[in-house]
Amino acid sequence: MDSVVCLDNGACSIKIGYITDEKPKVIPNCIMKAKSEKRRPFIGNQIEECRDISGIFYILSFTKGYITNWEVQKNVYDYIFSTEFPVNFSDTKLIITEPLFNFPIIQEAMVEIFFEEYDCCAMAKTTAPDLCYYQYTNTQDLDEPPLCCVVIDVGYSFSHIVPFVKGKKVLSAIRRIDVGGKLLTNHLKEIISYRYLNVMDESYVINQMKEDGCFISQDFNSDMANAKLKYPENKIAREYVLPDCTTIRRGYLQPPGTAKKTDDYQMLRLNNERFAVPELLFHPLDIGIDQMGLAEATIHAINACPEETRPHLFANIIVVGGSAKFSGMQTRLYKDIRSMAPEFFTVNVTVPEEPQTYSWYGGQYLANDPNFEQSLITRQDYEENGARGVLFDE
Amino acid sequence: MSMRESGRIKDAEKKRVLDDVTRKRRARKALEALEQDNFQQDPHADLVMSKKIPKFNNSLDNNPRRKGRKTRGADYYRIKYRKTFQQLLEEDRQANPNGPNYITAQSPPTSYPQRHFCAVCGFPSSYTCTSCGTRFCCLKCQGTHQDTRCLKFVS
Ligand SMILES: [Zn+2]
Ligand SMILES: [Zn+2]
Numbered sequence: 001m002d003s004v005v006c007l008d009n010g011a012c013s014i015k016i017g018y019i020t021d022e023k024p025k026v027i028p029n030c031i032m033k034a035k036s037e038k039r040r041p042f043i044g045n046q047i048e049e050c051r052d053i054s055g056i057f058y059i060l061s062f063t064k065g066y067i068t069n070w071e072v073q074k075n076v077y078d079y080i081f082s083t084e085f086p087v088n089f090s091d092t093k094l095i096i097t098e099p100l101f102n103f104p105i106i107q108e109a110m111v112e113i114f115f116e117e118y119d120c121c122a123m124a125k126t127t128a129p130d131l132c133y134y135q136y137t138n139t140q141d142l143d144e145p146p147l148c149c150v151v152i153d154v155g156y157s158f159s160h161i162v163p164f165v166k167g168k169k170v171l172s173a174i175r176r177i178d179v180g181g182k183l184l185t186n187h188l189k190e191i192i193s194y195r196y197l198n199v200m201d202e203s204y205v206i207n208q209m210k211e212d213g214c215f216i217s218q219d220f221n222s223d224m225a226n227a228k229l230k231y232p233e234n235k236i237a238r239e240y241v242l243p244d245c246t247t248i249r250r251g252y253l254q255p256p257g258t259a260k261k262t263d264d265y266q267m268l269r270l271n272n273e274r275f276a277v278p279e280l281l282f283h284p285l286d287i288g289i290d291q292m293g294l295a296e297a298t299i300h301a302i303n304a305c306p307e308e309t310r311p312h313l314f315a316n317i318i319v320v321g322g323s324a325k326f327s328g329m330q331t332r333l334y335k336d337i338r339s340m341a342p343e344f345f346t347v348n349v350t351v352p353e354e355p356q357t358y359s360w361y362g363g364q365y366l367a368n369d370p371n372f373e374q375s376l377i378t379r380q381d382y383e384e385n386g387a388r389g390v391l392f393d394e
Numbered sequence: 395m396s397m398r399e400s401g402r403i404k405d406a407e408k409k410r411v412l413d414d415v416t417r418k419r420r421a422r423k424a425l426e427a428l429e430q431d432n433f434q435q436d437p438h439a440d441l442v443m444s445k446k447i448p449k450f451n452n453s454l455d456n457n458p459r460r461k462g463r464k465t466r467g468a469d470y471y472r473i474k475y476r477k478t479f480q481q482l483l484e485e486d487r488q489a490n491p492n493g494p495n496y497i498t499a500q501s502p503p504t505s506y507p508q509r510h511f512c513a514v515c516g517f518p519s520s521y522t523c524t525s526c527g528t529r530f531c532c533l534k535c536q537g538t539h540q541d542t543r544c545l546k547f548v549s
Contacts, residue, residue: 038438058431063479070471078468101496103482104489109475117465160499171494177501186428191516194542200433224518272516284501285508287428288421291501300502 005087006095006363008128011062012156012181012322014044014076015357016085019095019364024357027084029076031059032204036245043079047204052245056204065099065157065180067106074113081118089114093376094123095363097131100160100174104392111377111387122376124366128320129153129162129169131362136318136350137167138365148312150302152294152333154281154321154355156181159294161301165309173304175297179284181323185210187287188277196268205243205251209268210277213240213253216328217275218335227272231256236274242266278326282336295336314345324355410545412526420526514538 008015010029017024027044034042036052047056061073081087094114098107107125114120129151137145151162161175185207192209193200217223227236238253248265259267280286282293292300302313317337319329330351338347352358366372381390412420477485486495493499512519512531519529521536526544530536 033436033438033441035437038441041441055434055437057434057436060431064429066479066482068477068479068482070475071468074468074471101486101494101499103477103486103496105475105477105482105485109471113471161501172498174494174499175501176496176499183428186430189433190428194513195515203432228517276511276516283504283506283509285504285506286511288425290503292504296504296506297501 002091002093004093004095004363004367005089006131006360006367008097008131008357008360008363010097010128010156010322011060011065013356014080015360016080017360018092019367024360025085026357027076027080029061029073031072031075033057033059043076044084046079053204053243053249054245055201058203062157065155066103067109070109070113074117077113077118089118089120091121093367094120095131095366096123096125097128097359098125100127100129100162100169100176107391108387111382111391115379115382115387120379122378124372124375124377126366127169128155128359129160129164131359131366132318132320133164133167133362134365134369135358135362136316138362140316146312146316148309149316149318150298150313152298152317152319152321152324153359154180154294154319154323154329156322159281159321159323161294161297163301163305163309163313165305165313170305173301175292175301177281177284177291177293177297178289179280179291179293180321181207181210184214184277184280184323187280188214188273191273191277192268195273197266208243209240209251209270211325212251213238213270214274214278214326216278216281216326216332218328218332220275220279223275224272234271237269237271238274240268240270242268278323281323282332295333295340298333298337299340311345314341314347317347317349318358319349319351320355320358322356324351410525412545417527513543 004019006017006019006024008024012029014027014029015024016027028047029044032042032047032050033056034050034052035055037050042050047053059072061067061069061076063069067073096110096114098110110125111123114123132151132153133149136149136151140146148163148165151164153160153162158180159177163170163173185203188210189199189203189206192206199206223236226234231237237256239256239259241248241252241254241259242265243249243251244265256269259265276286282295284291284293291297298317302310305313314337319333330349334347334349337349341347377390483496487497510519510529511517512535513528514530514535517531519531521530522528523530523536523539523544528539528544530539
């Protein structure tokens with residue numbers, strides 16, 4: 001078989017590798033500028049070479065989950081395909097993901113770029129939830145693979161609930177929640193800045209603080225009550241030591257009272273922020289976004305599917321995406337969905353060990369699907385019909 | 395009551411009350427701010443990006459199939475595919491009014507009642523600022539709110 005590269009083109013990070021690779025490379029999908037370095041920008045994981053990570057300025061190619069800045073996206077591709085992951089697309093097929101309900105003109109641009117700039121021989125467009133479906137249904141330890149599943153993709157720009165029936169997305173049942181990793185980081189930045197210390201310019205650091213310090217509450221009201229208490233009765237409060245540009249590269253969490261007067265690091269005290277921020281995934285209305293949260297929208301999505309498929313859908317729920325990594329995600333989602341689902345249905349919720357790269361692994365199953373060759377856009381197709389022609393049969 | 399508290403009562407601003415439209419605009423702006431990539435300005439706006447970035451073309455030049463073909467460069471794509479998110483949405487709505495599409499996929503309003511949290515400390519709140527509608531939980535937080543955000547930044 002020809003070699004195939006799978007590229008999961010996320011708004012926050014690109015996951016790329018040959019489908020035969022053990023795991024993908026994860027590369028930030030952005031260009032960054034540092035206050036301390038005025039001679040060069042940092043593309044993708046070049047940011048690891050940057051000594052002073054305060055005040056990092058981001059340039060992203062995505063707006064609200066869709067590619068709107070092709071100049072930036074092309075610069076990141078150039079960097080990846082020449083330096084980070086050199087690949088010759090003239091003899092390597094490409095599987096690439098696009099967002100759900102991608103706009104026609106963005107699809108056109110993507111096809112044109114790969115055939116014109118990267119000498120692509122053949123490409124297949126798919127979505128991360130589709131890859132996730134392949135990965136999930138092919139790796140379940142069952143006599144027969146499940147025919148239905150629900151993919152909950154908790155991404156950077158938004159979250160989607162995507163029911164699959166016999167390998168196909170039920171398009172009319174897909175639900176989008178406008179809460180994702182970016183909104184959570186920005187909200188944390190906002191409240192920290194108001195309560196303790198101005199960190200409005202520190203998206204990079206506060207994003208790490210969110211990853212290190214936030215968790216999903218299993219009982220919101222009782223955690224709120226506990227957070228009102230003083231340490232040690234308070235089980236929520238922690239100190240977060242902020243990175244400096246010399247010895248502490250990444251911030252870290254420690255119990256309250258650990259910091260001594262003699263310590264010269266900067267520190268923030270985190271309390272109800274730790275769980276009130278990820279809670280927005282379950283209750284977007286807490287900050288005024290009047291939408292159903294993850295559990296409620298999952299019920300709504302499943303109920304929009306044919307009745308006979310529902311028991312299978314409830315039994316096969318898989319949660320992926322960078323923001324699925326918060327601890328407590330599996331137990332909380334299970335608890336909430338269980339309480340809202342019809343009693344006689346089995347509910348299973350799986351959060352894989354690596355939710356951020358889970359979809360990428362589905363590329364190998366897609367490439368081995370009997371319909372794969374047929375779904376490819378080949379160079380010949382492209383040269384005869386152009387990008388618009390191969391996409392939309394005009 | 396502290397000196398600060400009594401001083402504020404004399405404050406003429408205290409009597410201003412934001413109307414509904416202004417409150418809604420404020421709320422919308424707060425949500426839009428959560429979409430921003432950066433709060434600060436570009437620290438090196440004059441940095442010419444393209445010169446500093448490795449070009450993929452270099453590795454392609456050795457490929458015989460490429461001979462005589464020109465690549466188009468990032469600028470071409472920026473200009474040809476220059477559409478804002480709003481424009482994309484509008485086009486999609488006209489081309490595909492009944493969906494399923496981006497608009498129809500939006501999660502419907504929740505059936506759970508709104509919970510209210512103190513804008514200052516984040517704990518559950520039972521009071522509303524009469525001037526601007528912001529929530530607070532106690533006198534101390536009310537004071538902080540009035541001193542810092544209440545009628546500031548009103549446009
Ligand atoms: Zn308060
Ligand atoms: Zn007020």
